[in-house]
Amino acid sequence: MNPDKSDSTVALFAERSSERAKAIELTVNGRNVQVEEGRHRVLLQVLREELKLTGTKFGCGEGQCGACTVLIDGRAVRSCITPVAAARGKKVTTIEGLANNGMLSRVQQAFLDENAAQCGYCIPGMIMSATALLEKHPNPGAEQLREEMNGNVCRCNNFLKIEAAIYRAAGHGREGR
């Protein structure tokens, strides 16, 4: 988490504060955020449109592709189908929050080293899902990896390189190839 952001509170809609019916508070990449209820339907829209965190992508809007994956309290969720209210009081981490003072996370570095991206559109979601996966299972087997990652689609069909990147992040070589 980026420490220089941690204590700042960002009021997204300071204006019209008197009539602000309800605000939802959450923490995104270490910073506290308030969102006006009703302005957005799902978390993805808050991240992209309010916080300008465009690293989290829209792919389908129906929980079927994983492009919008973020962590809520460490768990991978599809932000395109997560109502804003479901993130109330929770800690949200997006792809922009993974690096520490510009130091890429282990998973990010592994994706870079394996040249795992073609168009790169699925990659933030892949990295977030892989981060959650390796948190749970630091040494995933081939089947486990595929099971856990199956909800993330890459239409450049770069699955083998992405898989290699996840194995690299887990600390072993190109298993499963």
Next chain:
Amino acid sequence: MKRINEFNEDHVVERYEQDEAPRYQFDLTRRGFVQILGAGLVVSMSGNSALASGEPLLSQNRSTKINERLHIGRDGIITIMTSKVEVGQGSRTEITQAAAEELKVSTDKIRLIMADTDLVPNDGGTHGSQTTPRTIPAVRSACAAAGILLMDIAAKNWNADRSKLVSGNGFISEPSSNRRISFGELAGMDEIAKSFDNAPGSDISVTPVNEWKVMGTTPSRVEGENIVNGTYQHPADILRPGMVYGKVLRPPAYNATLRSVDLGPARAMDGVTAVHDGNFVGVTAPTSHLAEQAVKAIEKTAQWDTEPHPSSKELFGYLKNNVSTGGGRGFRRRGGQNTGSIETGLNESTKTVKESYEIAYIQHVPMEPRAAVAEWNNGKVTVWTGTQHPFGVKNELVRAMRVSDENVRVIVPDTGGGFGGKHTGEVAIEAARLAREAGKPVSLRWSREEEFTWAYFRPAGLIETRSGIDDNGNIKAWEFINYNSGTSALATPYDIPNITTQFRACDSPLREGSYRGLAATANVFARESLMDELASAAGVNPFEFRLKHLDDGRLKDVLVKAAEDFDWENRSTLKRENRGVGLSCGIEKGSYTAACVEVEVDRKTGTIHVLDFLQTFECGAIINPDNLSAQVEGSIVMGLGAALWEEMQFENGKILNPTLRQYRVPRFKDVPPIEVVLIDRPDLPSSGAGETPIISVAPAIANAVFAATGVRVRSMPIKSDDLKTG
């Protein structure tokens, strides 16, 4: 040094979408011109007046001047300009490599401006695998020419013997005197400005393959770090000051026309603007959620007239009964062959086969749906959008918005996938129209359902064949008629005395356009399936049968190599229940491919499991091996989807499976072990590789399914109730 190879200039790319009538006919004149807001545009470079004033080139055939192609800054940074886009195929990295190679600098000295119509020369769109064979040579010649001019001028200034000078790392130096001068200093001289104002001479030599230092290697991916840290901006991610979000009201079915609509309910909403212009209805709002709500509100008031529309169930009969008579589609008549007489050939045959093959419509499903951000400033519109054809989209905008050429700028940020699906500018036009109405920059991104319904499709096709063999297992007749899908790879590479191959254009019920590999996928599927049927009729191993009818050395090479590496000879004779192997081969876009595959069929469910896939691929000299293998792997896995599951279902003018839940694309668990065998031919020019590897996938699988079950499935996707015995 050897001359760069010349490439076939008349390679016309098959692009059905280019025949289309404009999407929207706006009635802009009756509205006053809206006050345009927004900050000035950031121009990523300055100091080159030739760039700022130069009319963009209209054709790649006109030679691009050196100063239109590259710019050397005082700091020694070299900026290369091209209208090619990066859609994931690695062109940004490959063009960077090409420039670094010819200028003898490291890749971090190279910057690329891709696809900004105000700044770059028109190299054509990114389609038909033309970046590698055409744009890379153009970049190499310009850079090589620039390198020579820099050297000339350094020699002249120093009054030195030119042959004693060396170039490297962005400096020209004279080892004997220890003199050196940077590219940046040289670039500031008038003589350079003057000499760069010419096209590179046609006699420019480029670095021969055996001296390549940067090309032929796998440097780290340009922009790679931004991709993993989340700051890489795709078109949908562009943010402009004051930007609002757009949404378009879509008809409930194809062929539906709007009778009436009331914009009132949307306009009553806070911060919402709404526009109804001709057949276009759309809104803008401060957030995309509010824009959706506004569209829902007016949707309730909309009245539509609908017309009947054929369904996917009756598709192939429909195509056959609706052969179009209209002309104007010259490219569609290509690829036809007429040798000997089919009737004579069939009479000479002892066994004949008459079969037809069906290929479904499919969608490209790029991960990033179509997206655009449009902004007007003083009557000029700038649109950031994901397209493979920036100058084409610029022209579409000029026509639709009725503004002059100078008043449209299209910028294509690196785009989240295209696969031939993003040649047109509908989303750019929609965003521009909405931005004009709102007086603010507008961001518009299609939903997945819009993408599945309103983007153009890969054409469906019906292929009817008649063929025959004699007692010696020689093919005597080959008639091959393709309805609707197109002409790519229509011609057979096999040596047959009597051939008719023909394409018949049809009135397609769905909107059609390009797709990775175009019609080659359909034509090679039918051809390679039929080759197997004939081999089986002749009682000959399908590998031997193909070889016997092949003259083309490069195609033979990939086929033989695939069979060897797969251990075809042995594996094709093994008998295991519901398991079998298949092979196929083909040529497209100057690249050669062969595939061998093993499948197992679950006879209870009819499910096909691909156990093992091997492909050989040859596309001349290899520029970036890692990127090439990624392109080939990606093509193979993409091909699995079209081979096994993907098809559009439609009825009453509606797509019945417009979601990723219903339309199945390949996922991690579907990826079989894949072996890619790249054959490097440094003696041959490089051709594109993003498309051709896809063509051998489906026929190899269909042939393996036949070997496993004795059931011949003649459709793509390959599925049939006959595969189920339980």
